[in-house]
Amino acid sequence: MMRHLAAAACCLSLAILAGCGLVTSTNRSVFFVFDVSGTYVEAVPDATKMANITVAKLLPGDWVGASQISACSFSEKEIILQRQLPTTPSLAAEAKRELFNEFSAYAAQVKSAKYTDIRGAIAQASFELKQRPEEERFIVLFSDMLDDYSKSCDTSEIELDLRGIHVVAANVIKSDPADPQKYLDMLKEWEATVVAAGGTWSLVTSPDLLPKLVTGV
Amino acid sequence: MQQLDSTTANPADVVAGGGHFFGIPYGWPLAVAIVVLVVVMWIAREPMHRIVRQTFFFLGYMFARWGSALLDHGRRAREVTNEKIASQRADELQDRMLHLEEKMGKRTEQLARETGPILKKLDKATHELATSANAISDINLEDAAERAFRAALPSMESSRGLSKVEKNIAQNTARTMNERLAPLRPALITIRNESPRLREVADKLVKIEHDFNKNASDVNKAFSEFEEIVRSEDRKKIAARASIVVPWLIAVLITTIALAGVFLNFFLIERPMAEIVGEGARIGGIGLPAFAAVIVIFLEFVTGVILMDSAGFTRLIPAFHSMSANGRRVMLIVSFTFLALFSVMEMTLSIVREQIIEQDRETDRLAAQIIGPVLVAPVPSADAPPATDAAAPSQVPQRANVFGLELSTFAQLILAGVIPWLLAAAALPLETIIRNSVFIVSIFASFALIFLGFICRTISALFKNIGVFVLAIYDFIIFLPLFIQRYVQARRAGDTGSSRLRAKDDDLVLNDRADPKAPKREKSRQPEPEFEKAS
Numbered sequence A: 001m002m003r004h005l006a007a008a009a010c011c012l013s014l015a016i017l018a019g020c021g022l023v024t025s026t027n028r029s030v031f032f033v034f035d036v037s038g039t040y041v042e043a044v045p046d047a048t049k050m051a052n053i054t055v056a057k058l059l060p061g062d063w064v065g066a067s068q069i070s071a072c073s074f075s076e077k078e079i080i081l082q083r084q085l086p087t088t089p090s091l092a093a094e095a096k097r098e099l100f101n102e103f104s105a106y107a108a109q110v111k112s113a114k115y116t117d118i119r120g121a122i123a124q125a126s127f128e129l130k131q132r133p134e135e136e137r138f139i140v141l142f143s144d145m146l147d148d149y150s151k152s153c154d155t156s157e158i159e160l161d162l163r164g165i166h167v168v169a170a171n172v173i174k175s176d177p178a179d180p181q182k183y184l185d186m187l188k189e190w191e192a193t194v195v196a197a198g199g200t201w202s203l204v205t206s207p208d209l210l211p212k213l214v215t216g217v
Numbered sequence B: 001m002q003q004l005d006s007t008t009a010n011p012a013d014v015v016a017g018g019g020h021f022f023g024i025p026y027g028w029p030l031a032v033a034i035v036v037l038v039v040v041m042w043i044a045r046e047p048m049h050r051i052v053r054q055t056f057f058f059l060g061y062m063f064a065r066w067g068s069a070l071l072d073h074g075r076r077a078r079e080v081t082n083e084k085i086a087s088q089r090a091d092e093l094q095d096r097m098l099h100l101e102e103k104m105g106k107r108t109e110q111l112a113r114e115t116g117p118i119l120k121k122l123d124k125a126t127h128e129l130a131t132s133a134n135a136i137s138d139i140n141l142e143d144a145a146e147r148a149f150r151a152a153l154p155s156m157e158s159s160r161g162l163s164k165v166e167k168n169i170a171q172n173t174a175r176t177m178n179e180r181l182a183p184l185r186p187a188l189i190t191i192r193n194e195s196p197r198l199r200e201v202a203d204k205l206v207k208i209e210h211d212f213n214k215n216a217s218d219v220n221k222a223f224s225e226f227e228e229i230v231r232s233e234d235r236k237k238i239a240a241r242a243s244i245v246v247p248w249l250i251a252v253l254i255t256t257i258a259l260a261g262v263f264l265n266f267f268l269i270e271r272p273m274a275e276i277v278g279e280g281a282r283i284g285g286i287g288l289p290a291f292a293a294v295i296v297i298f299l300e301f302v303t304g305v306i307l308m309d310s311a312g313f314t315r316l317i318p319a320f321h322s323m324s325a326n327g328r329r330v331m332l333i334v335s336f337t338f339l340a341l342f343s344v345m346e347m348t349l350s351i352v353r354e355q356i357i358e359q360d361r362e363t364d365r366l367a368a369q370i371i372g373p374v375l376v377a378p379v380p381s382a383d384a385p386p387a388t389d390a391a392a393p394s395q396v397p398q399r400a401n402v403f404g405l406e407l408s409t410f411a412q413l414i415l416a417g418v419i420p421w422l423l424a425a426a427a428l429p430l431e432t433i434i435r436n437s438v439f440i441v442s443i444f445a446s447f448a449l450i451f452l453g454f455i456c457r458t459i460s461a462l463f464k465n466i467g468v469f470v471l472a473i474y475d476f477i478i479f480l481p482l483f484i485q486r487y488v489q490a491r492r493a494g495d496t497g498s499s500r501l502r503a504k505d506d507d508l509v510l511n512d513r514a515d516p517k518a519p520k521r522e523k524s525r526q527p528e529p530e531f532e533k534a535s
Helices: A002-022 A040-058 A090-109 A118-130 A180-196 A209-215 B011-016 B026-044 B044-137 B141-157 B162-182 B184-229 B233-240 B245-277 B288-310 B325-375 B407-425 B427-477 B479-493 B497-506 B527-534
Strands: A023-025 A027-034 A065-068 A077-086 A135-140 A165-170 A200-204 B280-281
Touching: A027 A040, A027 A118, A027 A209, A040 A090, A040 A209, A040 B325, A065 A118, A077 A090, A077 A118, A077 B280, A077 B407, A090 B245, A090 B325, A118 A135, A118 A165, A118 B288, A135 A209, A165 A209, A180 A200, A200 B233, B011 B184, B026 B044, B026 B479, B044 B184, B044 B280, B044 B427, B162 B288, B245 B288, B245 B325, B245 B407, B245 B427, B280 B288, B280 B527, B288 B407, B325 B407, B407 B427
Parallel strands: A027 A065, A027 A135, A135 A165, A165 A200
Antiparallel strands: A023 B280, A065 A077
């Protein structure tokens, strides 16, 4: 009788441990945001290549999303793709190759936008990521980080909620080489915005650092 | 005026400065205070002594009891361990005797088969030798010689001349003797042929006897030792004879090597396990494929333990002891099959591992190809085509292969096939490790208990001595009134009973010298005298 009770207690303990976080998820969700406004549209092919490298390093079970920064970015129309990699390595490898093709196809036919609604795009990405069950969430911004809002779609005052989200600014090209201070101030301003919204901020200048930052490998 | 610190300043300076001691000014007030204190201490001597005795001696008594109990437990634990070791040794010898008995039984069966032809040969050779010997013994040489001579006489008579006669006699006698002895030759040949055979057969019989005697001697030796273990009262000596540490160290070494194999096995199957269980979850901080790989290794090990136990090599699982021979055979077949399946599974996983690596490499190559030379150059790879021509088929150089597999994959395949069996073999030293570890831990625990007991006894003595010291210091402080008191009491009581009175009154005399005329009593287990006195 005592043995049965002990066994039952062990099972119960295991169940409680499982409930208390013994079994956890290692998956992450990554949302790529491409800036297609102004001159940055020319850098989109390079940005998609960086995204490819990052996707190649993602693990099976990870989730990938992508959208673009346009005149009014907070919209489902701007979402390019959303896909979860299968949990087995071989199927995940196939899915990654399909993503490469999708990014390449997007880079080939991308069209320029008149305005740059960065906040709207971040809000859109944040909204999508909040729906995901993954614990680690990343927004990877491929942009010059210079926002320009249209009168019809001014999101400059919207409140961002980036709690639990890591925002990575990658391939931030310098639009005015004559004024480095302006570039640095602009980056600081964005960092302050992201941190104020509850997120964390990183700047990636080297392409090989992006996969390391996202996957931690 | 500057105040001087009484604890740090020179007392002379303090006096000069008109200081105080715990609020009492130096000089006559302090002297009066000391006198008052001494008097109070003298008055309070009895209760104060009791408090000190109850505190220190009680603690001492308590530690002494603990020490005794621990020493007792330690010694008893050692005895139990010795008994267990002796029992274990007896079990081993019993097994050995059973094994030898079985061996001798089988040998006896063989012996009947082996000795049958040998005895037939021996019988035949003996018979032939006897026949030959009879034939030889039946021949009367004197009679044969006489007959030969008589047969030679006619021819001798016809000859002429003495020399010719002699020559003729010799020739005729020899010929006749030869004719007479001709029947003896086969018998002699038989004796010559049969003698070596007889020696060979005798040698075989000697060897058989030797083997038999050796086995019997082994059985006798094992039985003698077994009997000694069972009957001997000196369990410590018996236990000391059984080696524990050396087999344990050897077993640990072998198991460590086997664990290195486990480590290797883990890395071999961890990655491909993701194809079976998937990725993306952690159990207790360990990735799911790694967790699954560990489980597979454990299962292989358990199967190995069952295999070894059912084969009779180990005795780790008690259920197998009481199982019938048929049941054990079934378990042996089942565990062998499972282990073979595990081996095949690992071999398959090793191929899957290569495929995953190849796929990952290809994916990385594609990602790097697409990026082009603008951002980062693709990782130079022997099998990677130029980055500028993504559509071109990859020019993979032909590598050495075995059965269509690359050499490294083939090596992995062999390793994966062998490791489950090596893991099974690791169950052999496991029995020694488990059994001897229990003994080693028991011995260490008994020593630890004895050591703790010793420490407690030491602390006990320390407390008692501190108590005595405190009492002595107390009496030293009030020595003057105490001396006067004793002097007065001595004067009153007279010189004759003074020493006894002093001894009775003096707390420092813990054990008064016994009266030599008093009858000696048996030493019995009693509470400490100090404690009795204190209570």
